[in-house]
Amino acid sequence: MKKLPAFLRESLTYDRGSEMACFKELSRRLNLDIWFCDPHAPWQRGSNENTNGLLRQFLPKGYDLSLVSQTMLNDIARLLNGRPRKTLGWRTPDEAMTEEMEKFSAGCCA
Numbered sequence: 001m002k003k004l005p006a007f008l009r010e011s012l013t014y015d016r017g018s019e020m021a022c023f024k025e026l027s028r029r030l031n032l033d034i035w036f037c038d039p040h041a042p043w044q045r046g047s048n049e050n051t052n053g054l055l056r057q058f059l060p061k062g063y064d065l066s067l068v069s070q071t072m073l074n075d076i077a078r079l080l081n082g083r084p085r086k087t088l089g090w091r092t093p094d095e096a097m098t099e100e101m102e103k104f105s106a107g108c109c110a
Contacts, residue, residue, distance in 0.1 A: 001030055007104060011035060013045050047087070054080055 001009050011033040014020045020034070027034045037044040058076045059068065081093040088096045 005101070005104060006031070008100070013037060013048070015042070015045065051080070054083070 009030060009032050013035045014023070015037050016039060020026075020036075023034045042049045055076070058079075059065070081097075084090045084092050091099075
């Protein structure tokens with residue numbers, strides 16, 4: 001995430017899973033606010049829940065992620081980021097990110 005411009009990493013919202021045990025260190029290192037959803041309230045992080053559902057096509061729930069190579073994770077991310085989304089007006093996440101980056105560059109460098 002550190003490779004992203006600061007304007008794209010101002011905050012993160014997570015559920016209360018053990019994977020966020022070191023959230024204070026992450027917050028400090030990335031200089032961002034971290035918010036936690038209320039227990040049993042997945043609608044508070046809807047796009048994350050949708051993405052989890054898409055990930056299940058590749059990695060079933062409960063799958064041991066230590067068995068997955070970084071190359072495979074990168075391949076999955078590439079596939080998901082190239083998939084059109086209704087919430088993005090049928091653009092892909094890659095297209096939406098490129099558009100945001102171009103707007104940012106034009107605004108700060110013009």
